[in-house]
Amino acid sequence: MSTPVIQTDAGQEGWEAIVADPAGAVISSDFDGVLSPLVEDPARARPVDGALDALARLARSVKQVAIVTGRPALVATELTGVTGHAGLGSLVVLGHYGLERWDASTGRVTSEPVPEGVAVARSRLPGLLQEAGLSEAFVEDKESSLAVHTRRLPDPVGALERLRTPLTELAAATELRLEPGNLVLELRPPGIDKGVALRGLIESTAAQSVLYAGDDLGDLAAFRAIDEHRKAGLRAVLLATRSSGATELIEAADIVVDDPTGVVTVLTALSDAIAAR
Numbered sequence: 001m002s003t004p005v006i007q008t009d010a011g012q013e014g015w016e017a018i019v020a021d022p023a024g025a026v027i028s029s030d031f032d033g034v035l036s037p038l039v040e041d042p043a044r045a046r047p048v049d050g051a052l053d054a055l056a057r058l059a060r061s062v063k064q065v066a067i068v069t070g071r072p073a074l075v076a077t078e079l080t081g082v083t084g085h086a087g088l089g090s091l092v093v094l095g096h097y098g099l100e101r102w103d104a105s106t107g108r109v110t111s112e113p114v115p116e117g118v119a120v121a122r123s124r125l126p127g128l129l130q131e132a133g134l135s136e137a138f139v140e141d142k143e144s145s146l147a148v149h150t151r152r153l154p155d156p157v158g159a160l161e162r163l164r165t166p167l168t169e170l171a172a173a174t175e176l177r178l179e180p181g182n183l184v185l186e187l188r189p190p191g192i193d194k195g196v197a198l199r200g201l202i203e204s205t206a207a208q209s210v211l212y213a214g215d216d217l218g219d220l221a222a223f224r225a226i227d228e229h230r231k232a233g234l235r236a237v238l239l240a241t242r243s244s245g246a247t248e249l250i251e252a253a254d255i256v257v258d259d260p261t262g263v264v265t266v267l268t269a270l271s272d273a274i275a276a277r
């Protein structure tokens with residue numbers, strides 16, 4: 001399989017560094033929109049064919065493979081089906097934007113405490129949605145955070161805009177942070193994001209190189225954290241899918257693919273290149 005189109009010199013250097021020294025590399029990916037296509041019902045998201053096998057093949061030679069997601073870690077492990085998947089015995093899932101960590105080697109989750117503001121926001125949310133005339137919006141209660149989805153409403157974009165101000169106010173009142181995503185606005189604890197998660201992963205593994213794949217606004221923090229580490233010598237590949245149409249992320253990427261199937265193609269090309277070195 002041929003090398004994908006790498007649009008930047010930094011990305012090319014990152015690719016070559018991973019291939020030359022896979023034992024120093026971390027391969028990390030978001031779930032929704034990257035390993036799984038976006039679907040109407042979040043409970044029905046599943047990885048595309050070949051995604052887990054592509055990660056498992058890389059896991060044979062790299063330092064660490066990780067999934068970094070806004071989903072709770074155990075929800076992500078269930079939806080991805082990674083538990084017991086051949087070759088993924090050392091996988092790490094950083095859930096809730098890094099608030100939680102699941103290790104395949106132990107099957108255990110470690111977690112930070114949930115701030116009280118989440119319970120307050122949970123109790124106020126139904127009234128807020130009713131006042132906005134959007135009681136039908138789907139609230140995904142993730143225990144440590146609350147995601148308000150508009151994908152299944154008649155005017156998803158208009159509904160999202162109507163909710164932005166009241167949810168921003170609710171976030172401020174409950175000392176939470178409002179995270180925008182693809183037809184979703186999420187109230188989540190402050191002090192965590194995928195940038196913090198990536199920094200922790202890079203530092204704890206002493207990674208020399210990293211590939212990170214994302215699709216949505218929440219992945220920008222990961223891209224920025226990796227960019228900062230690049231200044232200190234880290235080699236990296238930033239891979240984006242067009243699933244969420246997040247222009248800023250797509251423009252910052254070294255490799256852009258249309259969808260999760262494209263991600264599988266890139267990951268497979270990377271392990272082919274490692275095997276051929």
Ligand SMILES: O=P(O)(O)OC[C@H]1O[C@H](O[C@H]2O[C@H](CO)[C@@H](O)[C@H](O)[C@H]2O)[C@H](O)[C@@H](O)[C@@H]1O
Binds near residue numbers: 030031037038184218
């Ligand atoms: O950063 P992520 O791990 O990608 O989390 C972002 C949100 O992902 C999920 O929502 C997105 O995927 C859903 C299933 O395909 C889709 O219905 C929704 O419109 C997308 O925004 C997840 O359900 C949310 O909790 C995350 O905030």
